[in-house]
Amino acid sequence: MHSSRSLYTTPIRRVRGLPAVALVAIAAAFAGYTGARGVVDVVRPTESADRGAVIPDGKSIPATDVGHPAIARLDPDLRAALAAATTAAKRDGIDLRVTSGWRSRAHQRQLLDDAVARNGAHRARQLVATPDRSAHVQGRAVDIGPTDAAYWMQVNGSRVGLCQTFANEVWHYERRVEPGGACPEPATDASE
Numbered sequence: 001m002h003s004s005r006s007l008y009t010t011p012i013r014r015v016r017g018l019p020a021v022a023l024v025a026i027a028a029a030f031a032g033y034t035g036a037r038g039v040v041d042v043v044r045p046t047e048s049a050d051r052g053a054v055i056p057d058g059k060s061i062p063a064t065d066v067g068h069p070a071i072a073r074l075d076p077d078l079r080a081a082l083a084a085a086t087t088a089a090k091r092d093g094i095d096l097r098v099t100s101g102w103r104s105r106a107h108q109r110q111l112l113d114d115a116v117a118r119n120g121a122h123r124a125r126q127l128v129a130t131p132d133r134s135a136h137v138q139g140r141a142v143d144i145g146p147t148d149a150a151y152w153m154q155v156n157g158s159r160v161g162l163c164q165t166f167a168n169e170v171w172h173y174e175r176r177v178e179p180g181g182a183c184p185e186p187a188t189d190a191s192e
């Protein structure tokens with residue numbers, strides 16, 4: 001008992017015994033560490049732009065909000081198809097909105113990590129694609145809301161070339177065919 005206690009106290013005594021010059025060196029090392037974090041600042045403008053693309057859970061933006069990074073960074077063909085779908089939906093009295101569009105890799109990673117924490121790794125992979133595979137990261141997918149708009153898209157999306165790509169995600173659309181073409185059968189889920 002006595003020996004473990006002295007093991008514990010020894011490092012503290014050593015710190016107390018440090019000459020002032022060593023403390024200055026330690027302070028300089030911490031300053032250097034902050035400097036290393038300063039390197040991260042170089043990429044920060046991109047990171048804040050990425051955060052600007054995030055549409056919070058339960059929120060949506062108009063599909064016509066082309067200035068929003070979540071829509072602005074989509075593939076131009078997908079953006080055009082989305083605009084055409086919005087006009088057609090409006091004629092049917094449907095307000096087509098976007099709950100998620102382009103996502104940064106960091107955002108996709110966060111979604112996957114959150115899903116793993118909530119559902120476990122196996123289920124998470126069925127719910128959320130990896131950053132390497134996500135069509136959102138590539139700017140080739142949009143999530144449509146509210147529910148009536150998603151169901152409208154399920155029936156009418158192929159008119160503008162938009163197809164539901166996962167059977168378990170009625171909200172997720174990608175440009176898979178030419179306008180008026182027949183959509184392929186959706187995959188079971190994001191793990192395929």
Ligand SMILES: [Zn+2]
Nearest residue numbers: 141142143172
């Ligand atoms: Zn999606």
